[in-house]
Amino acid sequence: xxxxxxxxxxxxxxxxxxxxxxxxxxxxxxxxxxxxxxxxxxxxxxxxxxxxxxxxxxxxxxxxxxxxxxxxxxxxxxxxxxxxxxxxxxxxxxxxxxxxxxxxxxxxxxxxx
Amino acid sequence: xxxxxxxxxxxxxxxxxxxxxxxxxxxxxxxxxxxxxxxxxxxxxxxxxxxxxxxxxxxxxxxxxxxxxxxxxxxxxxxxxxxxxxxxxxxxxxxxxxxxxxxxxxxxxxxxx
Numbered sequence: 001x002x003x004x005x006x007x008x009x010x011x012x013x014x015x016x017x018x019x020x021x022x023x024x025x026x027x028x029x030x031x032x033x034x035x036x037x038x039x040x041x042x043x044x045x046x047x048x049x050x051x052x053x054x055x056x057x058x059x060x061x062x063x064x065x066x067x068x069x070x071x072x073x074x075x076x077x078x079x080x081x082x083x084x085x086x087x088x089x090x091x092x093x094x095x096x097x098x099x100x101x102x103x104x105x106x107x108x109x110x111x112x113x
Numbered sequence: 114x115x116x117x118x119x120x121x122x123x124x125x126x127x128x129x130x131x132x133x134x135x136x137x138x139x140x141x142x143x144x145x146x147x148x149x150x151x152x153x154x155x156x157x158x159x160x161x162x163x164x165x166x167x168x169x170x171x172x173x174x175x176x177x178x179x180x181x182x183x184x185x186x187x188x189x190x191x192x193x194x195x196x197x198x199x200x201x202x203x204x205x206x207x208x209x210x211x212x213x214x215x216x217x218x219x220x221x222x223x224x225x226x
Contacts, residue, residue: 033214042202042216043157058213059114092156094214100145100164100206102214104156 002027002097010109013083020079021108023093028073031096034066037107038089049076049093083112115140117205119217126193127225134220136203137185143205146179146186147214152199160201161188193224 003026013019023032032049047068048056055068070076080087088111094102116139126132138146144165149157163170163177163186170177174193179186190197200221204214 042218043214044216045213048213101147101159101162103159104149106156 002029002095002103004093004095004103004105006093006105006108008108009106010111012111012113015084015112017083018079018081019083019110020077021091021093021110023076023078023105025074025095029095029097030073031102032070032076033094033096033102034068034076034078035092035094035104036089037092043092046078046091049078080110083110085112088112115143115205115213115215117203117215117217119203119220121220122218123221123223125223125225128193128195130193132190132193132197132222132224134188134201134203134222135185136187136205136217137183138205138215139184140205141181141184145206146177147204147206148175148177148188149202149204150199151202151219157202190222193222195224195226198222198224 005024007022034046035043036046037043045058046061049068049070051070065081067079090107090109092107093105096102119136147162148160150160151157161172161175161177163179174191176189200219202219203217206214
């Protein structure tokens with residue numbers, strides 16, 4: 001297994017601002033992902049964070065709104081830009097340790113006022 | 114793309130009874146099916162998974178069955194305990210998009226002592 005951490009664990013932000021969420025894993029992993037979990041809902045994949053190249057976004061998510069960085073094999077950031085109350089969610093990173101097998105970070109609970 | 118349906122949305126059982134949660138998927142190319150347990154305020158935890166070359170897998174009180182022909186898979190929990198109370202998510206992966214997990218909407222399981 002691996003230790004996956006996220007910062008911050010929670011934040012309350014004003015609309016129109018941006019927040020950057022960090023994900024750190026204690027071993028090198030090839031695949032890292034970012035998910036969104038809206039209150040009381042399931043998990044939706046935002047994008048795959050690719051090391052050394054642009055992230056791969058899922059339908060409905062765009063780079064201008066959710067820019068992602070992946071500078072190395074243990075770290076990634078997700079920025080939620082120009083936030084609105086509809087962006088209030090839990091944002092989770094995950095890493096793939098074995099083929100297809102994903103483990104999640106503790107999540108970042110974001111509230112936008 | 115892949116679509117995963119999960120039933121029931123809520124399930125209440127008496128302690129000691131069995132619980133069964135069912136999922137269907139649409140993409141016949143999917144070949145990996147994990148189950149996650151999410152307790153309130155916690156991250157999703159992988160509890161069991163199955164690959165398409167296997168029909169059944171067991172781990173103590175939990176088991177997963179897969180019917181590739183019918184494109185459905187199920188989670189079975191025997192001898193339920195109050196600590197099994199949580200939201201359970203099924204997911205499917207490995208179809209058209211490598212590594213992408215598509216989640217069901219979740220089942221809230223309540224085990225009454």
